[in-house]
Amino acid sequence: MEFTEDQLQRYSRHIILPEVGGKGQKKLLNAKVFIVGAGGLGCPVGYYLTAAGVGTIGIIDNDDVELSNLQRQIAHSVHTLGMPKVESAKRTFEALNPDVKIIAIKDRITKDNIMDLIKDYDVIVDGSDNFPTRYLVNDACVMLGKPLVSGAILRFEGQVTTIIPKDGHCYRCLFEEPPPPGLVPSCQEAGVLGILPGVIGALQATEVIKLILGKGEVLKNELLIYNALNTTFRKVKVKRNPECPVCSDTPRIKELVDYSEGYCALR
Amino acid sequence: MEPDRRINIKGLVCPYTFVKAKLAIEEMEVGQVLEILLDYEEASRSIPKSMEDHGHKVLKVEKINDTDWIIQVRKERD
Numbered sequence: 001m002e003f004t005e006d007q008l009q010r011y012s013r014h015i016i017l018p019e020v021g022g023k024g025q026k027k028l029l030n031a032k033v034f035i036v037g038a039g040g041l042g043c044p045v046g047y048y049l050t051a052a053g054v055g056t057i058g059i060i061d062n063d064d065v066e067l068s069n070l071q072r073q074i075a076h077s078v079h080t081l082g083m084p085k086v087e088s089a090k091r092t093f094e095a096l097n098p099d100v101k102i103i104a105i106k107d108r109i110t111k112d113n114i115m116d117l118i119k120d121y122d123v124i125v126d127g128s129d130n131f132p133t134r135y136l137v138n139d140a141c142v143m144l145g146k147p148l149v150s151g152a153i154l155r156f157e158g159q160v161t162t163i164i165p166k167d168g169h170c171y172r173c174l175f176e177e178p179p180p181p182g183l184v185p186s187c188q189e190a191g192v193l194g195i196l197p198g199v200i201g202a203l204q205a206t207e208v209i210k211l212i213l214g215k216g217e218v219l220k221n222e223l224l225i226y227n228a229l230n231t232t233f234r235k236v237k238v239k240r241n242p243e244c245p246v247c248s249d250t251p252r253i254k255e256l257v258d259y260s261e262g263y264c265a266l267r
Numbered sequence: 268m269e270p271d272r273r274i275n276i277k278g279l280v281c282p283y284t285f286v287k288a289k290l291a292i293e294e295m296e297v298g299q300v301l302e303i304l305l306d307y308e309e310a311s312r313s314i315p316k317s318m319e320d321h322g323h324k325v326l327k328v329e330k331i332n333d334t335d336w337i338i339q340v341r342k343e344r345d
Contacts, residue, residue, distance in 0.1 A: 003290070012286045018321050022290040 001026060007099065011053055019215045025053060029099065031212045032056040034121035036109055036137055038085035039063070040192065041127030041151045043075035044201030045208070050093040050100045052209055057093065058121060060105040061085045072194035109133060111256035114140045123208050126150040127201065131178035132259035138163065138171035139256055142247045149207040151200045154185065156193050156229040158200035161219050161238070162207045165247055168220035172253075173241040181262035196228050268326060270302035270339060271295060277306040277335065284310035285317050288340075292323065295342050300326065303338045311336040 003011070003022065014020040014028075031054050035042045038061035046059055065076040065088050073085075080088035086104035093102050109117065109128075114136060118124050124146050126137045134150070141148040141163060148163040150171060163170050203224065210216045223236045245252040272295060276287045284307055292301050303314065315325040318340045327339040 008283065008286055008290075012282050015286050015289060016282055016317070022293050 001029070007053075010097070010099075014052070020213060024213045024215070027212055027214075028053050028209070029055045031123070032058070032121045033123045033125060033208055033212075034058040034118050035060070035125045035127055036133065037061055037127035037129065038073075038075065038089045039069065039127060039129060040072045040153060040197030041201045041204065042085075042125075043073045043089060044198050045125050045127055045151075045205045046089055046093055046102075047075055047096065048202060048205040049208060050097045050102075052205070053097060053099055054208070054212070055099070056101045056103065056121075058103040058105065058117070059086050059089055060107055060109050060117065061089075062106060062108045072192065072197050074198065109136065111136060111258050114256065115144065118146060119144060121146065123211050124148045125204055125208060127197075127204070130260075130263055131184065132263055134171060135178050135259055136256060139246050139253060141165060142170050143256075147211050149204045149211070151197075151204045153192055153196050153200050155191055156196065156227060158196050158226045158228075159223055160200055160203045160207065160226075161223045162211070164218075164220050169238040169240045170244060170247040172246045173244045174223065174238055176241075176245060178259050184263065193228050196226075199226055199228065268300060268339060271299035273302045273304065275304045276310075277304060279305070279310075280307050281310055281313060285314055288314055288318070288338075289321070292318070292340060292342050297342050297345060300339055300341050303340070305336050305338070306334045308336075311338065314338055315340075 011025045014025050015022055033049055033054050035046055038059050046057055049057055063085050065080050065083050065085055069076055075089040075092040084106040086106050090102040090104040124141050128134055142165045145165050150161050152159045207218050210218055221238050223238050225234045242248055274291050276284050284305060288303050315328050315338060318325055322344045324341040324343050326341055329337045331337050
C-alpha cells in the first residue's frame with residue numbers, strides 16, 4: 001500500500017517519529033479496534049484513534065444522545081440530541097478522518113453477542129460505565145486472547161489498565177467478582193468531572209496505539225490511577241492471580257456470566 | 268558513490284522533505300545508499316541531522332548549483 005499525498009500530510013507527524021514511521025502508520029491503518037461504549041470514555045478514545053488513522057473502529061452503545069451527556073461526551077453535540085450515540089460518534093469521526101471505517105452498532109453488549117462482535121478485532125477498549133459489562137468484556141477477552149484496554153471513571157478519579165490475557169493480569173485478578181449492586185454508587189450519587197474521561201480516554205487510546213505499533217511499555221500488571229482533584233498519577237502493581245477464576249490455567253469460569261440484574265447504569 | 272536509489276524532492280518544504288526521504292529509506296535494505304535531490308535550504312541541514320538521529324550514516328551533503336543540494340545516506344538499520 002502506498003500513501004496518498006493527503007495521507008502523507010495527515011500522518012506526517014507520525015511518520016517522522018522513529019517509533020512510528022511509514023511502517024507503523026501502515027500498521028495503524030490496517031488495525032481494527034473495538035470500543036465498548038460511546039460515552040465519556042468511548043468518545044475521546046474513538047476520536048483520537050480516528051485521528052491516528054486506525055483503519056477500522058467498531059463501536060457499540062445502546063443509548064441515545066442526551067443533553068446531560070454533553071458535559072463530557074465530546075463526540076456528540078446539540079445537533080445529534082436524540083440520535084443513537086454510535087451514529088452521532090460515527091458522524092463526528094468520519095468528519096475528522098475519511099480514511100477510517102466506522103462500524104456503529106446500536107445494541108447492548110451481552111454474553112450472547114460479545115464473542116461474535118469482537119472476534120475479528122485486534123484490540124478491545126472498555127469504556128463502559130457498569131460492572132456487569134466490565135466483567136463480561138474482561139472474560140470474553142481472556143477467552144479469546146484479545147488485548148483489552150480498560151478504563152473507569154468516577155467523580156474526580158479514573159483508572160486505566162491493559163490486559164494481555166495469559167501474559168499479564170486480568171480484571172478478575174484485581175477484583176474476583178463484581179461488587180454487590182447496593183455498594184455501587186447510584187446514578188444520583190455519582191457525579192463526574194467532565195474532563196476526567198478525556199484524560200482517561202486519551203491514556204486508553206495511547207495504550208491502544210502502542211499495542212498496535214508494538215512499541216513502548218503498556219500497563220500490563222499495573223493499574224494507573226489518576227486523581228484530578230490532587231493532580232496525582234499513581235501506579236499500582238498487580239500480579240496475575242494463579243487462582244484467577246477466569247485467566248488461570250484451570251479456570252472455574254468457562255462460560256460468560258450475566259451480572260446485569262439489579263444494576264443501574266450511569267448515564 | 269553510485270546510489271541504490273535516487274529521489275527528487277525539489278519543491279517540497281519541511282516536514283515533507285523528511286517524510287519523503289524517510290519513507291524512501293524505510294523501503295530499502297540495510298547497507299544501501301539513498302541519494303536525495305532537494306532545493307529547500309533548511310532541509311539540507313535538517314535531513315542529515317534527522318537521518319543520523321534515526322541511526323543512518325550521512326555520506327555526503329553537497330551544494331551542486333545555486334539552488335540544489337544532494338545528500339547521500341546509507342541505511343544502517345531497519
